[in-house]
Amino acid sequence: xxxxxxxxxxxxxxxxxxxxxxxxxxxxxxxxxxxxxxxxxxxxxxxxxxxxxxxxxxxxxxxxxxxxxxxxxxxxxxxxxxxxxxxxxxxxxxxxxxxxxxxxxxxxxxxxxxxxxxxxxxxxxxxxxxxxxxxxxxxxxxxxxxxxxxxxxxxxxxxxxxxxxxxxxxxxxxxxxxxxxxxxxxxxxxxxxxxxxxxxxxxxxxxxxxxxxxxxxxxxxxxx
Amino acid sequence: xxxxxxxxxxxxxxxxxxxxxxxxxxxxxxxxxxxxxxxxxxxxxxxxxxxxxxxxxxxxxxxxxxxxxxxxxxxxxxxxxxxxxxxxxxxxxxxxxxxxxxxxxxxxxxxxxxxxxxxxxxxxxxxxxxxxxxxxxxxxxxxxxxxxxxxxxxxxxxxxxxxxxxxxxxxxxxxxxxxxxxxxxxxxxxxxxxxxxxxxxxxxxxxxxxxxxxxxxxxxxxxxxxxxxx
Amino acid sequence: xxxxxxxxxxxxxxxxxxxxxxxxxxxxxxxxxxxxxxxxxxxxxxxxxxxxxxxxxxxxxxxxxxxxxxxxxxxxxxxxxxxxxxxxxxxxxxxxxxxxxxxxxxxxxxxxxxxxxxxxxxxxxxxxxxxxxxxxxxxxxxxxxxxxxxxxxxxxxxxxxxxxxxxxxxxxxxxxxxxxxxxxxxxxxxxxxxxxxxxxxxxxxxxxxxxxxxxxxxxxxxxxxxxxxxxxxxxxxxxxxxxx
Numbered sequence: 098x099x100x101x102x103x104x105x106x107x108x109x110x111x112x113x114x115x116x117x118x119x120x121x122x123x124x125x126x127x128x129x130x131x132x133x134x135x136x137x138x139x140x141x142x143x144x145x146x147x148x149x150x151x152x153x154x155x156x157x158x159x160x161x162x163x164x165x166x167x168x169x170x171x172x173x174x175x176x177x178x179x180x181x182x183x184x185x186x187x188x189x190x191x192x193x194x195x196x197x198x199x200x201x202x203x204x205x206x207x208x209x210x211x212x213x214x215x216x217x218x219x220x221x222x223x224x225x226x227x228x229x230x231x232x233x234x235x236x237x238x239x240x241x242x243x244x245x246x247x248x249x250x251x252x253x254x255x256x257x258x259x260x261x262x263x264x265x266x267x268x269x270x271x272x273x274x275x276x277x278x279x280x281x282x283x284x285x286x287x288x289x290x291x292x293x294x295x296x297x298x299x300x301x302x303x304x305x306x307x308x309x310x311x312x313x314x315x316x317x318x319x320x321x
Numbered sequence: 322x323x324x325x326x327x328x329x330x331x332x333x334x335x336x337x338x339x340x341x342x343x344x345x346x347x348x349x350x351x352x353x354x355x356x357x358x359x360x361x362x363x364x365x366x367x368x369x370x371x372x373x374x375x376x377x378x379x380x381x382x383x384x385x386x387x388x389x390x391x392x393x394x395x396x397x398x399x400x401x402x403x404x405x406x407x408x409x410x411x412x413x414x415x416x417x418x419x420x421x422x423x424x425x426x427x428x429x430x431x432x433x434x435x436x437x438x439x440x441x442x443x444x445x446x447x448x449x450x451x452x453x454x455x456x457x458x459x460x461x462x463x464x465x466x467x468x469x470x471x472x473x474x475x476x477x478x479x480x481x482x483x484x485x486x487x488x489x490x491x492x493x494x495x496x497x498x499x500x501x502x503x504x505x506x507x508x509x510x511x512x513x514x515x516x517x518x519x520x521x522x523x524x525x526x527x528x529x530x531x532x533x534x535x536x537x538x539x540x541x542x543x544x545x546x547x548x549x550x551x
Numbered sequence: 552x553x554x555x556x557x558x559x560x561x562x563x564x565x566x567x568x569x570x571x572x573x574x575x576x577x578x579x580x581x582x583x584x585x586x587x588x589x590x591x592x593x594x595x596x597x598x599x600x601x602x603x604x605x606x607x608x609x610x611x612x613x614x615x616x617x618x619x620x621x622x623x624x625x626x627x628x629x630x631x632x633x634x635x636x637x638x639x640x641x642x643x644x645x646x647x648x649x650x651x652x653x654x655x656x657x658x659x660x661x662x663x664x665x666x667x668x669x670x671x672x673x674x675x676x677x678x679x680x681x682x683x684x685x686x687x688x689x690x691x692x693x694x695x696x697x698x699x700x701x702x703x704x705x706x707x708x709x710x711x712x713x714x715x716x717x718x719x720x721x722x723x724x725x726x727x728x729x730x731x732x733x734x735x736x737x738x739x740x741x742x743x744x745x746x747x748x749x750x751x752x753x754x755x756x757x758x759x760x761x762x763x764x765x766x767x768x769x770x771x772x773x774x775x776x777x778x779x780x781x782x783x784x785x786x787x788x789x790x791x792x793x794x795x
Contacts, residue, residue: 104431267676271714
């Protein structure tokens with residue numbers, strides 16, 4: 098299983114580096130969305146709840162953008178067949194793609210978070226950074242799992258670009274909820290405090306549960 | 322023409338295999354026996370079920386009815402055990418266009434647990450070494466097909482499933498790939514063909530499909546095969 | 552072989568009886584709430600509907616699991632009917648909840664009510680079930696993907712409820728009485744009767760729809776045998792086709 102995941106992951110990262118299809122688009126989208134929020138909310142700086150909410154909604158939409166491209170090469174260039182012909186555990190495809198999506202999200206955040214800090218965030222970001230990173234990692238895991246699962250469902254339907262977001266967004270409401278609640282105290286104007294453990298726990302439970310479910314059902318999407 | 326193989330040596334054994342796509346029946350109660358090192362050539366007009374048959378044998382599709390035994394294993398239950406021994410060459414080359422030929426082969430080698438040395442050897446034998454480091458999208462269809470052949474035999478499969486393998490290949494290339502996927506390779510092969518005369522030459526057994534039904538089995542003349550298409 | 556028609560008549564009668572009984576109890580027997588007045592009585596429709604809908608969604612997920620494990624397409628049909636009835640109930644939950652909110656606090660929607668908010672999310676999710684089915688043409692794949700959806704969505708429902716409930720602003724919820732603790736005896740009785748009525752309604756409608764679908768398939772199969780084709784093809788459909 099590990100070999101298969103490694104092979105798939107290597108292939109995907111190499112392809113992404115060569116084509117730069119997803120990551121720049123996702124990043125650009127995130128930064129543009131921050132600009133839109135500035136105009137939409139008519140605010141020069143955000144803090145606390147509002148900052149957390151804007152950040153997470155933006156990251157979520159950027160993720161949905163990336164999710165749409167996740168299986169396109171497999172679908173259009175016979176990648177599904179090529180993989181299905183190999184004597185490997187089929188769930189390896191799910192694991193590899195989820196890790197790839199997670200990696201894309203992390204790279205996007207490396208640019209988007211500083212952009213957010215510069216463009217919209219009132220309070221300083223340096224102190225709460227470790228807490229923020231913890232929230233980002235946990236939430237990204239949930240987003241990557243759901244995004245990969247939904248992309249796997251959507252890629253073989255007719256209206257695949259539409260079905261994807263429609264399924265993903267409701268499924269990720271708990272993640273947005275928990276991540277925003279966890280981020281709000283980090284970005285508080287009056288001085289940051291650590292992320293409440295309760296919300297990190299919720300994120301972890303969500304990730305674990307949905308991860309197990311996804312792991313269990315993904316095979317059934319691939320067989321014919 | 323070889324006689325019906327006994328159960329012990331049968332590489333492929335199909336009984337009453339049926340597969341539909343919604344309302345349309347693609348394969349209808351097909352029976353088949355293929356022995357070791359035999360070549361079965363499948364004829365039939367488009368939509369007759371040739372590709373469906375190949376895909377079922379390749380474990381890519383499940384039959385809706387009937388039993389399928391490949392290399393002594395029952396499909397789809399034991400598909401996992403069979404995959405490593407089957408080489409499939411369909412209409413699609415199954416290569417990622419943004420990667421080079423070599424990278425594609427490395428990817429498949431890793432999935433099949435094949436050492437990298439085998440790749441270099443195959444590239445040599447098919448005369449592809451000097452083009453192996455260009456992205457696939459930059460290659461001509463004939464070269465892509467040659468890389469696809471390499472991909473199909475990379476793991477030294479006992480059974481080859483070939484859907485019009487010589488399409489897009491010029492005579493020179495055909496000579497290069499013959500030892501790998503032709504009769505000379507000594508592997509059991511199921512090959513689809515639209516050429517009654519040429520196909521008959523390499524066949525130990527033929528199967529003529531029309532609208533999913535096996536209309537011709539065992540042996541046939543070129544005329545009988547031609548009638549399938551009318 | 553359709554077993555769904557069996558017992559439909561006594562079931563329907565029982566449903567009507569219990570529902571009418573529940574309505575009567577709610578109207579005349581149950582005490583009026585001191586704070587909220589008569590509008591509180593929507594509780595007796597709203598909460599049973601919510602509970603039954605939730606069970607229906609989870610049942611849809613369980614049928615999905617059974618379908619994937621046994622490959623028996625009748626489970627897919629059961630899953631489909633359970634989900635699509637629950638979706639209708641979910642709309643009912645949102646409407647009754649909205650009426651209640653309007654009656655109690657003057658606005659058509661409140662974010663403070665965890666049940667209502669969770670149902671909105673669940674509704675938005677399950678509303679994609681039929682479009683998803685419709686967008687897959689091959690019936691076998693459609694059934695498989697629908698089951699995957701049913702399982703994922705079914706496991707999502709409790710997660711969602713837990714998360715929404717926990718969110719900070721809900722520490723002091725404006726309950727539409729969704730907690731059943733501390734209810735006086737008369738209210739509890741009425742509530743239980745209403746719950747039973749709603750559950751019976753769901754099961755009756757479920758059986759009804761299963762019977763209707765099976766009848767249609769049998770007619771189609773007979774027609775196919777007589778004329779050689781299944782009649783005019785209806786084109787793509789979001790509903791499962793059971794050939795057996």
